Amino acid sequence: MVALVAQDGRTWTVNVADEDVKIKGLGVFNPAQMLEEHSVGGLVVLAGKELTILPAGLAELRRGMLRRAQTIGDKDAGILVARLGIGRDDTVLEAGLGSAGLGLHITRALGPSGHHITVEPREEHAKVGLDNLNRAAVAWPDGPHHTHISGLAQDVAEDVKSIAPQGLDAVALDMADHTPSIAALAPLLRAGGRLACYCPVTSQLERAWEACEAAGLAVDWAGEIMERPWSRASRGGVRPANGPFGHTAFLLIAQRRSA
Ligand SMILES: C[S@@+](CC[C@H](N)C(=O)[O-])C[C@H]1O[C@@H](n2cnc3c(N)ncnc32)[C@H](O)[C@@H]1O
Numbered sequence: 001m002v003a004l005v006a007q008d009g010r011t012w013t014v015n016v017a018d019e020d021v022k023i024k025g026l027g028v029f030n031p032a033q034m035l036e037e038h039s040v041g042g043l044v045v046l047a048g049k050e051l052t053i054l055p056a057g058l059a060e061l062r063r064g065m066l067r068r069a070q071t072i073g074d075k076d077a078g079i080l081v082a083r084l085g086i087g088r089d090d091t092v093l094e095a096g097l098g099s100a101g102l103g104l105h106i107t108r109a110l111g112p113s114g115h116h117i118t119v120e121p122r123e124e125h126a127k128v129g130l131d132n133l134n135r136a137a138v139a140w141p142d143g144p145h146h147t148h149i150s151g152l153a154q155d156v157a158e159d160v161k162s163i164a165p166q167g168l169d170a171v172a173l174d175m176a177d178h179t180p181s182i183a184a185l186a187p188l189l190r191a192g193g194r195l196a197c198y199c200p201v202t203s204q205l206e207r208a209w210e211a212c213e214a215a216g217l218a219v220d221w222a223g224e225i226m227e228r229p230w231s232r233a234s235r236g237g238v239r240p241a242n243g244p245f246g247h248t249a250f251l252l253i254a255q256r257r258s259a
Contacts, residue, residue, distance in 0.1 A: 001013060001014065001015055001016065001056040001135060001138045001139035002014055002016060002031070002035070002040060002053050002054065002055065002056055003053075003054045003055070003056045003057075003060030003061075003063075003064060004026065004044070004046070004051040004052070004053060004054075005051060005052045005054055005060070005063075006049050006050070006051055007050060009063070010025075010063075011060050011063035011064040012025065012026055012051075012064050013056050013060060013061055013064035013065075013135055013139070014031045015031065015135070015138055016031045016032055016035055017031060017032060018030065018031075018032035018033070019032075025047065025049075026046045026047050026049070026051075027046060027047040029046055034053075035053070038053055039053070040053050040054065040055060041053065041054070056135075056139040057139075058104060058105065058108045059074075061104055061132070061135060061136055061139060062074060062101070062104055065099065065100070065101065065104065065132045065135075066099065066128045066131050066132055067099050067128065068098070068099050068124065068125055068128040069096070069098035069099050069122075069125045069128070069129075070098070071098065071099045071100075071101025071102075072101045072102040072174060072198055072248075072249075073101065073248060074105075075225055075227045075248065076102075076198065076225060076248055076249060076251060077101065077102045077104075077105040078105065079225050079251065080102065080105070080172060080196050080198070080251060080253075081105050081106060081109050083194070083196070083220070083221060083251075083253045084170040084172065084194045084196050084253065085169075085170070085194060086106060086109045086110065086169070086170050087109065087110075087111075087114075088109070088110060088111030088112075088113065088114055089111065089113045089114055090110060090114050090115075090169035090170060091114070091115040091117070091164045091166070091167075091168055091169050092106055092110065092114070092115070092116055092117065092168065092169060092170045092171070092172065093117040093118075093119065093153075093160060093164075093168050093170070093171045093172070093185065093188075094106055094116065094117070094118050094119070094171075094172045094174075095118070095119035095120065095153035095156075095171075095172075095173055095174075095175065095181060095185075096119065096120045096121070096122075096125065096153070096173075096174060096175045097118040097119065097120035097125065097126055097129040097130070097148070098120065098125050098128075098129055098174065099125070099128045099129050099132060100118075100128075100129035100130070100132040100133050100136075102172060102174060102198075103116070103118060103129060103132070103133055104132060104133070104136055106172065107133060107136050107137075107140070107143050107144060107146070108136070108140065108143075110143065110144035111142065111143075111144065112142045112143065112144065112145075113144075114143075114144035114145070115144055115145045115146075115147065115163075115164065116133075116144045116145070116146045116147075117146075117147045117148075117149065117160060117163065117164065117168075118130075118133070118146070118147070118148045118149070119148075119149045119150075119151060119152075119153045119156055120148070120150065121150065121151055121152050123150070126148065126150060130148060133146060147163055152180075152181075153173065153175070153180075153181035153184065153185060154180035154181045154183070154184040154185075155184070156184075157184045157185060157187070157188060160185070160188055161188065164188070166190070167188055167189060167190035167193065168185070168188045168189050168190065168193055169189075169190060169193050169194075170189075170193060170194050170195070170196070171185050171186075171188075171189065171193075171194075171195040171196070172195075172196045172198075173185075173195070173196065173197045173198070173208075174197075174198040176204070177204075177207070178197045178199070178204065178207070178208045178211065179207050179208065179210075179211040182195065182197070182208065182211040182212055182215050182217075183211060183214070183215055186212070186215035186216065186217050186254075186256065187215070189217075189256040190256070191256055191257070191258060191259045192255065192256065192257070193255070193256050194220065194253055194254065194255045194256075195212065195217060195253070195254050195255075195256075196251060196252065196253050196254075197212075197251070197252045197254075198249045198251060199249055199250045199251070199252060200247075200248070200249045200250075201250075202250065204250075205222065205250040205252055208252050209222065209252060209254075212252070212254035216256065216258065217254035217255060217256055217257075218254060218255050218257050219252065219253070219254045220253045220254055220255045221251075221252075221253045222250065222251065222252040222253070223250065223251065224247070224248075224249070224250050224251070225248075225251065226245075228240055228245065229241045229243075
């Protein structure tokens with residue numbers, strides 16, 4: 001897997017197979033032949049675009065990802081992985097999978113002995129999310145074991161118990177109503193394990209907070225991450241960029257503190 005990056009930052013990720021592929025915006029080409037003629041770090045011209053060939057890292061897979069459902073961006077995904085404490089041997093449940101914007105960060109953080117369990121009820125969303133995770137598995141062959149469950153998160157507790165009998169190190173939830181999933185999945189967390197909710201509006205945050213406490217979890221941290229990009233000023237120097245200072249979501253992290 002390599003990334004083809006245009007000068008304006010647009011990114012396409014391409015599986016290096018020895019066959020013609022048709023990629024929207026780039027036309028038809030043979031990726032293996034392209035890499036025989038051009039090295040990683042070099043330039044290639046496709047469909048009139050000058051593209052740099054780069055390894056497909058996390059940022060490249062994110063920028064070139066297929067999209068359907070609204071995705072969690074880098075700003076929030078990075079802090080969710082950090083505050084959930086996700087590391088290489090962990091078992092992590094993620095629902096809903098959606099387009100796997102967050103899923104790409106989780107799979108990157110888990111090592112080969114980690115287990116990424118994804119849950120999604122909508123087949124059309126799962127198809128996009130699983131395609132993105134499949135690209136990640138090709139780009140990073142030492143990634144975690146992955147199990148996908150089709151269904152609602154609140155209905156999968158028995159399945160999850162059978163595939164992860166040791167309990168879950170972390171649960172990440174991104175859906176309109178987190179409360180039934182919190183009630184069903186909080187008991188599966190190991191002592192010390194954490195659960196996160198991504199809440200675009202305050203009413204979701206409040207309901208998730210109450211549901212976590214009702215499920216015996218302690219709220220570890222709740223809040224919003226502000227991002228303020230900088231750019232070069234036209235008269236020299238660097239300064240905060242002009243542009244919107246937007247909102248994405250409130251994040252809640254809760255912990256199971258008792259066995
Ligand atoms: C906003 S999308 C998730 C996006 C994903 N976090 C990402 O970064 O790409 C929300 C997803 O949750 C799914 N969903 C809704 N209710 C659910 C539930 N009870 N259990 C599991 N998934 C659910 C929806 O079908 C949708 O695909």
